[in-house]
Amino acid sequence: xxxxxxxxxxxxxxxxxxxxxxxxxxxxxxxxxxxxxxxxxxxxxxxxxxxxxxxxxxxxxxxxxxxxxxxxxxxxxxxxxxxxxxxxxxxxxxxxxxxxxxxxxxxxxxxxxxxxxxxxxxxxxxxxxxxxxxxxxxxxxxxxxxxxxxxxxxxxxxxxxxxxxxxxxxxxxxxxxxxxxxxxxxxxxxxxxxxxxxxxxxxxxxxxxxxxxxxxxxxxxxxxxxxxxxxxxxxxxxxxxxxxxxxxxxxxxxxxxxxxxxxxxxxxxxxxxxxxxxxxxxxxxxxxxxxxxxxxxxxxxxxxxxxxxxxxx
Amino acid sequence: xxxxxxxxxxxxxxxxxxxxxxxxxxxxxxxxxxxxxxxxxxxxxxxxxxxxxxxxxxxxxxxxxxxxxxxxxxxxxxxxxxxxxxxxxxxxxxxxxxxxxxxxxxxxxxxxxxxxxxxxxxxxxxxxxxxxxxxxxxxxxxxxxxxxxxxxxxxxxxxxxxxxxxxxxxxxxxxxxxxxxxxxxxxxxxxxxxxxxxxxxxxxxxxxxxxxxxxxxxxxxxxxxxxxxxxxxxxxxxxxxxxxxxxxxxxxxxxxxxxxxxxxxxxxxxxx
Numbered sequence: 001x002x003x004x005x006x007x008x009x010x011x012x013x014x015x016x017x018x019x020x021x022x023x024x025x026x027x028x029x030x031x032x033x034x035x036x037x038x039x040x041x042x043x044x045x046x047x048x049x050x051x052x053x054x055x056x057x058x059x060x061x062x063x064x065x066x067x068x069x070x071x072x073x074x075x076x077x078x079x080x081x082x083x084x085x086x087x088x089x090x091x092x093x094x095x096x097x098x099x100x101x102x103x104x105x106x107x108x109x110x111x112x113x114x115x116x117x118x119x120x121x122x123x124x125x126x127x128x129x130x131x132x133x134x135x136x137x138x139x140x141x142x143x144x145x146x147x148x149x150x151x152x153x154x155x156x157x158x159x160x161x162x163x164x165x166x167x168x169x170x171x172x173x174x175x176x177x178x179x180x181x182x183x184x185x186x187x188x189x190x191x192x193x194x195x196x197x198x199x200x201x202x203x204x205x206x207x208x209x210x211x212x213x214x215x216x217x218x219x220x221x222x223x224x225x226x227x228x229x230x231x232x233x234x235x236x237x238x239x240x241x242x243x244x245x246x247x248x249x250x251x252x253x254x255x256x257x258x259x260x261x262x263x264x265x266x267x268x269x270x271x272x273x274x275x276x277x278x279x280x281x282x283x284x285x286x287x288x289x290x291x292x293x294x295x296x297x298x299x300x301x302x303x304x305x306x307x308x309x310x311x312x313x
Numbered sequence: 314x315x316x317x318x319x320x321x322x323x324x325x326x327x328x329x330x331x332x333x334x335x336x337x338x339x340x341x342x343x344x345x346x347x348x349x350x351x352x353x354x355x356x357x358x359x360x361x362x363x364x365x366x367x368x369x370x371x372x373x374x375x376x377x378x379x380x381x382x383x384x385x386x387x388x389x390x391x392x393x394x395x396x397x398x399x400x401x402x403x404x405x406x407x408x409x410x411x412x413x414x415x416x417x418x419x420x421x422x423x424x425x426x427x428x429x430x431x432x433x434x435x436x437x438x439x440x441x442x443x444x445x446x447x448x449x450x451x452x453x454x455x456x457x458x459x460x461x462x463x464x465x466x467x468x469x470x471x472x473x474x475x476x477x478x479x480x481x482x483x484x485x486x487x488x489x490x491x492x493x494x495x496x497x498x499x500x501x502x503x504x505x506x507x508x509x510x511x512x513x514x515x516x517x518x519x520x521x522x523x524x525x526x527x528x529x530x531x532x533x534x535x536x537x538x539x540x541x542x543x544x545x546x547x548x549x550x551x552x553x554x555x556x557x558x559x560x561x562x563x564x565x566x567x568x569x570x571x572x573x574x575x576x577x578x579x580x581x582x583x584x585x
Contacts, residue, residue, distance in 0.1 A: 045584070080414060104320075
């Protein structure tokens, strides 16, 4: 379990992380969300003892990272894709890591196999593609078979194939009962991987909740309806307490479930060509919650507001 | 919920020996380290060979005050430069590549990590510099004696002291550069600081106060430590007289210690 208590980090006048308190329970995947520069990376670095907090604490299983007996056997982290000397081979990088925590060197080949880098094990890391580097970072994170894993933007910059692989891998780690704390700017990614969410904006906690709750809290879903009998359908929807928005060729119905719409259609003898529940995406929920906390916002075209990669500090 | 954690952790906690093994592995798996060391060996022996050879076939009067030991250690100046580059790069290479964060993840007790890094660097450079210092001495003496010029053996007055101390002082220069690496965390800045102190400062100080140059690392190395023949009458009150070898060595220890200590404090306190 990871616990942050009133964690605070300042850089000069700006406060990167502001009295942040949250918990990452054991054996679950907790997603860490926040807009650009909201302090996610800084928080993770403080958990790892790389950045020193100005006040507050970040503990892993009740201990500071620096007090762990065998750090790599207890916590695995991928904070930075670029944390390898480019001139060293993948195998040699993992080898020194294993030596540092007295991890049997057979683990080097095991993890290389697990992440699919066996064939390039003796190649210099500097020649690796981003996807391969990311795999090596994950191999380094799991070399000590740790129960707690931290990933900062693990799918950042990966191609769809790589994203799929990382997603699959993280879920596999969680299925083994490990604690996974993962930040990602791909919010939709979180709905696929995370059980819980810690959402921050400008270094402050915005929400700490389950993914389902988070989505529900930000407003109910809508249903997309394609029907040739719109003229009869719309009044029926209004009568049933729903509201309708017209979009090119389809209706977006809110306030009614797709089940209720199906019943309406059956009762009125109305034809339905398409009926699609639109779940309020995690992204919408996220936008709704963080819109006041985005540090670098484009004021002219707010609809293009993106949650880009975390710029760190 | 079952947790499939397969590895059993050994008893206790990670030790300095674990970290030292990792650090040695890191050094051994970087070709740049071997290349720098190889260049240092070649450059050192080449310079010593050329300088010793140039000292042959002069008239007897030319050898007045000639110091065959100092002559045969000339090539070690190139080792000082290589040591300065290597000492800095062992640290800054990790910062430039981001490896330092992985290192700290594996060994987060910073004072221990610093001590191990320092010890590994100190032992390796000390052994390397001593071996090379003896090699340079022997090469020089073989050339000098072969050309019937005045030459020395390790039994000659001050020769053994000069050879061993030269290696030691260059190892200390390397540690000073290691300290610069920890302070600046950038290869360019650390090497600039080293070159500034060792190769530029003497020129600047010389223009300000000739008597002060004897306190500089360069002069300690080339005048106090490498030489066996005093270059001015002892006790003559000449303020430009080099420091005695022991005093020079002591001062060099202080210089290296200051750079390393500042580096250690910053390493322990700064965000990685």
